[in-house]
Amino acid sequence: MHNELLKIGSITIYSYGLMIAIGILAAYLVAEYRAKRKGLDSEPVFSIMICAVVCGFAGAKLLYYITILDEIIKDPHVLVTDLADGFVVYGGIIAGILCTALFCRIKKLSFLSYMDLILPSVALAQGFGRIGCFLAGCCYGVETDSAFSVTFHDSAYAPNGVALFPSQLVSSGLDFIHFAVLCVVAKKNKTPGRIGALYLIFYSIGRFCIEFFRGDLLRGSVGTLSTSQFISIFVAIAGAIMYGVLSLHKAENTDTDHTHDDAGK
Template identity: 60%
Template sequence: MKNELLKIGPFTVYGYGLMIAVGILAAYFTGERRAKKRGLPYEHVFNLVVWCVLGGFLGAKILYWITEWKSIVANPGFLGDTLTDGFVVFGGIIGGILTAYVYCRIKNLDFLRFFDTLMPSVALAQGFGRIGCLLAGCCYGRETNSAFSITFHDSGFAPNGVALIPTQIYSSILDFIHYGILLFILKKQKKDGETAAAYLIFYSAGRFVLEFFRGDLARGSVGALSTSQFISLFTFVAGIVLLLVFSENARDGKTKRDMSA
């Protein structure tokens, strides 16, 4: 793969950055269209996307620094050296969700309805983002003898000249499938929050399994689990708890309506 796709004078178009931009735009356009269909004030989608991207990058950076605390203690200059690289996806998800919650509270918007409406687009954006990982050679897989493998020759991240499991491709495919499943759930859901909870459950489960095939183990670990697997356990449980809470709230609301009828 080639991360430097195009050079125009002093400017370079990088594959990773381009696919991140494509993912953000795809999330915005699909999210706005879905908000219109669901009768939400869609004019807020643009601001939500912008703020959530900023909050997501901040969350991804902070979580990366947390996982690298030993490096920071040994060399405080590590913070400045890693300002433009080193991010943890789960930190981005958490940061983006918290930012959306704060925005909706400030603007007096229905957070749960926006949460459900936009989370499928987050999965879509992640699918494009993983294509960027493939172009850059990051988030690579373990060495393999399988015929279905990928070999990098000019990567600054993955080992070059070695057949690797194409985890970026698997991740991207799963994200696009995830997008389709969430759209189906959103159409069929009977209570607010169901689609958002499903996002947390499915993404956490998929990420937990994929981590077994990742080869960039320098990202850190917690016992026998990678850092991402460890976090996946909590986000998976959070998704289950949210689904139960939303379901219970829906039943309570129905009971009160029946009693007042």
């Protein structure tokens, strides 16, 4: 496709990297804007985003290495052959959340409130990132006879000259919808943490489904499921439990407040 967008001397601007950069910038600007609208201190947002991005990339790389552990044992040189390729998104999500939790604990900030603030922006960044995947040709879909397809002709990742399901564009569309839905729900949400829980649930369901249409099989598998599908099950369950516990806690607090009001009468 258009992996190399521009060359200036020895410097090459790649479409994937550019879309990642646009996604991160958009995520930060939206998070800062929403922080001000919600009455949260916007000053820590930049630091949280930087920490989450750095830890996220490290976590995504680490999980990728875990999925190819057999190859690494056979040839440790794989670890340094191409540090720019090979990431598993779930590793980035998990590492980013843990990093945010640690940052909030150190700075004595409300982790649940800032998680609700940041995760919709993560969905937005993922939408741009998947466009980068499409332009680069990675994360490609399965072969298809459908008219709803894309054919790569000069990709270093996807098979060329073959009609493929446009899994990257579908994923991107789902990510942008995910972002919009979370922002709408967040406007009415009064319980910190539930937006973060919904992110985990929605993303896991979408990722589990889209994996059936992915054609790149180098990301490992657990039985008949891909690594990401296997992880999706547990992340979705964790999100559902988190949402249920927070909602139950909210209901108990509401009942307690009503009891106190009745007693005051």
